Each structure stands twice: as structure tokens, then as C-alpha cells.
Amino acid sequence: MLDITHLPRVQTPYYIYDTALLARTLDAIKAETCTHDHWHVHYAVKANAHPDILRQIAAAGFGADCVSFGEVQAALDAGFPASEIVFAGVGKADWEIRKALKADIAMFNVESLEELEVIHEIATLLNTRARVSFRINPDVGAHTLAHITTGKAENKFGIAKEDMVRVVREAQQMARIDFTGLHFHIGSQLLEMDDFVALCTRINELQDELEAAGLHADNINVGGGLGIDYEAPDTHPVPDFKAYFQTFAAGLRLRAGQQLHFELGRSVVAQMGSLITRVLYVKHGTSKHFVIVDAGFTDLIRPAFYGAYHKVENLSAASRTASQEATEENIYDVVGPICESSDVFVTDYALPATRRGDLIALRSAGAYGEIMASRYNCRELPKGYLME
Numbered sequence: 001m002l003d004i005t006h007l008p009r010v011q012t013p014y015y016i017y018d019t020a021l022l023a024r025t026l027d028a029i030k031a032e033t034c035t036h037d038h039w040h041v042h043y044a045v046k047a048n049a050h051p052d053i054l055r056q057i058a059a060a061g062f063g064a065d066c067v068s069f070g071e072v073q074a075a076l077d078a079g080f081p082a083s084e085i086v087f088a089g090v091g092k093a094d095w096e097i098r099k100a101l102k103a104d105i106a107m108f109n110v111e112s113l114e115e116l117e118v119i120h121e122i123a124t125l126l127n128t129r130a131r132v133s134f135r136i137n138p139d140v141g142a143h144t145l146a147h148i149t150t151g152k153a154e155n156k157f158g159i160a161k162e163d164m165v166r167v168v169r170e171a172q173q174m175a176r177i178d179f180t181g182l183h184f185h186i187g188s189q190l191l192e193m194d195d196f197v198a199l200c201t202r203i204n205e206l207q208d209e210l211e212a213a214g215l216h217a218d219n220i221n222v223g224g225g226l227g228i229d230y231e232a233p234d235t236h237p238v239p240d241f242k243a244y245f246q247t248f249a250a251g252l253r254l255r256a257g258q259q260l261h262f263e264l265g266r267s268v269v270a271q272m273g274s275l276i277t278r279v280l281y282v283k284h285g286t287s288k289h290f291v292i293v294d295a296g297f298t299d300l301i302r303p304a305f306y307g308a309y310h311k312v313e314n315l316s317a318a319s320r321t322a323s324q325e326a327t328e329e330n331i332y333d334v335v336g337p338i339c340e341s342s343d344v345f346v347t348d349y350a351l352p353a354t355r356r357g358d359l360i361a362l363r364s365a366g367a368y369g370e371i372m373a374s375r376y377n378c379r380e381l382p383k384g385y386l387m388e
């Protein structure tokens with residue numbers, strides 16, 4: 001349970017970030033990777049781009065994985081070195097490519113031949129060179145929500161693996177393009193290491209194919225996707241980075257001198273964040289009890305968007321229980337105030353008897369939470385605060 005005494009007295013809803021847990025998480029990643037000189041961990045900025053969080057991750061020595069120029073700029077502003085910034089995304093606009101070239105980022109992760117041609121054209125106009133890796137669609141399934149699997153053949157992401165050699169050859173014909181490697185990303189919230197084993201096997205096959213064609217990749221980028229325990233954030237505050245990194249150490253056959261890149265988002269920041277919201281009304285319907293809170297899907301969209309689960313805690317009831325007041329449990333739907341039926345956080349959920357004014361925490365909300373907030377219904381964007 002989140003400790004209510006560590007919360008700021010500010011207007012709800014808001015996000016609270018436990019920077020001590022973030023530091024522990026970053027240390028756990030470093031402990032697994034620091035002995036490998038040729039490994040690079042890039043934080044996927046799209047998971048959480050709060051400036052203080054970005055600065056802490058940059059200061060810990062990580063690189064950044066960006067999917068827009070806005071993210072590249074946020075990463076640069078937070079102190080990530082340009083030489084450790086990679087830029088992916090199926091639809092990079094010309095102005096984004098131009099600015100990223102001028103910023104001299106490490107490389108573009110290119111997702112189509114059409115994009116490669118545009119990058120080449122812009123690099124030529126700017127009289128510079130572009131370092132590119134190709135995002136190859138490995139066509140491996142991942143055990144996760146249908147909306148967040150990205151490495152199947154039918155997904156929009158990446159270049160078909162059958163086209164890899166042809167596209168690398170095309171790149172080598174382009175005067176202003178430096179082909180630097182292969183990039184993969186199979187999905188998110190993956191908890192079965194078998195998915196990453198399958199990715200390693202596929203990368204090994206593709207590397208053999210590349211080698212047979214007389215080609216060489218300096219960089220292999222395996223993307224991100226490691227999941228976290230949404231059910232038990234206090235039992236598993238730090239994800240199993242040992243299992244994750246060892247899967248790649250054991251499964252990948254890297255070539256001499258090859259650099260290995262990881263792009264972790266959710267697993268770095270999810271557990272350190274909670275959305276704090278206040279109960280507006282406890283409404284007794286004909287067959288259900290509703291806890292209506294002041295946060296909605298405009299503040300945390302994952303339940304409405306992906307059917308995702310966030311553990312709900314009544315922090316005020318917990319402190320009442322601590323003061324010996326008996327509390328029975330009730331079964332509630334916890335819902336937001338937005339004018340959409342999908343604005344529901346949990347249904348048929350057991351909570352201590354809940355009252356107007358109680359503070360509620362939605363746990364494990366540090367990733368894809370604040371950053372996905374919208375102003376629908378002309379609502380204020382939630383702010384993010386650091387825990388004392």
C-alpha cells in the first residue's frame with residue numbers, strides 16, 4: 001500500500017513518482033549490464049517524459065529511445081547525449097528527420113524503404129550523412145494484449161524480414177546513408193522469457209542470412225517490452241532484469257565487435273508511479289455500488305484503451321483501519337467523471353467501505369500514464385510530483 005504520509009497536499013488528480021524506487025530500478029539494470037562493455041540501454045522516452053524523471057535517468061548514464069522529434073528534444077534537454085539517442089517510428093515527418101540530423105543523433109531506426117529514401121534526400125540537401133538501422137519485423141508472436149503486440153507480420157511496424165537483404169543493399173547504394181544495424185521490437189508488457197528467446201532465435205537466423213549475403217551489422221537493437229507485475233506492485237517493485245538480460249546474453253550469437261542495444265520503457269518507470277485521485281461520490285445504483293473519482297481516462301487511459309488493470313487502493317480507509325475503526329469491505333465499480341461508458345478503472349472490485357473525500361491510488365501508473373493524458377472535456381492535465 002502506498003504511504004499516504006508521503007503525498008503532497010495538492011489538487012487531485014495528480015501523479016506521484018517515487019524517485020527512490022526509480023533509483024533502485026536503474027541500479028538493478030546497471031548491475032545486470034555494466035559488465036558488458038558493448039551493451040547500451042536506451043530508456044524509451046514515450047513511457048514517461050516528466051522532465052525530472054528524464055534527468056534522473058540521463059544522469060544514471062542511460063541512452064534514450066525516441067519516437068518523435070519532440071522526444072528527441074526532451075531527451076537532449078534532460079541531458080541525454082545525442083550520441084546515445086536513437087529515433088524510431090513508422091511515420092517520421094520531414095521536419096523531424098531534418099532536426100534529428102542537425103542534432104547528430106546516434107541513428108535512425110528506419111521502418112520502410114520509402115522512409116529511407118526520404119532520409120537520404122534530406123541528408124543530401126543538408127550535406128550530411130545519416131546513420132540508419134533497419135527495423136525488421138521478426139514475425140514472432142508475443143504473449144500480451146492484442147493492442148500492444150508489434151512484431152507479427154500483420155503489424156504496421158518495420159520491414160518484412162524477407163526484404164532485409166534487399167533493403168540493406170539499397171542503403172549501401174545511397175551516398176549519404178551509413179547502414180549501421182538491425183532493430184527489433186516485438187511488443188510490450190511481456191512476461192514470458194520465451195518470447196525473447198524466440199526473438200533471439202530469429203535474430204540469429206537473420207544474422208546468418210545477412211552474413212551469407214556478405215553484409216555486416218555493427219549494431220543489434222532488441223527493443224524493449226519487459227513487463228511488470230500490475231497485480232502486486234509492492235511484492236515486485238523491481239522487474240526481473242536478471243532473467244531478461246540473461247535471456248539475451250545466452251540466446252544471441254553476436255558477431256565480433258557488435259554493439260547490443262536495449263530500449264526499455266515500462267519496466268523502468270511503471271512501478272515508481274501512482275495516480276492519486278479523490279472520491280467525489282459513492283453512488284448506490286440498483287445493482288451496483290459506484291465509487292466515482294475525480295480522475296478519468298483523460299488522466300489514465302490504459303484501462304479504457306487496452307483493458308489494462310491497475311491495482312486500486314483506498315489510502316484513507318487504510319489509515320482509518322489503522323486507527324482501530326472497523327471497516328467492512330464492499331464490492332465497487334471505480335469509475336471516472338468522463339462522459340463515456342468506457343471511463344471505468346475497475347469493476348466488481350473489493351475495497352474497504354469507501355466515503356466521499358477518500359484518497360484513492362491507482363498503482364503501477366508510472367508508464368504510459370501522465371504522458372498519455374488528454375484535455376478531453378476541457379479537463380486540466382494532471383501534474384506529476386516527486387515523492388518526498
Ligand SMILES: *Cc1c(COP(=O)(O)O)cnc(C)c1O
Nearest residue numbers: 044088188224225263264265266
Ligand atoms: C515503445 C517502444 C519501446 C519501449 O517498450 P516498453 O514495452 O515500454 O519497454 C522500445 N522500442 C520501441 C521502438 C518502442 O516503440
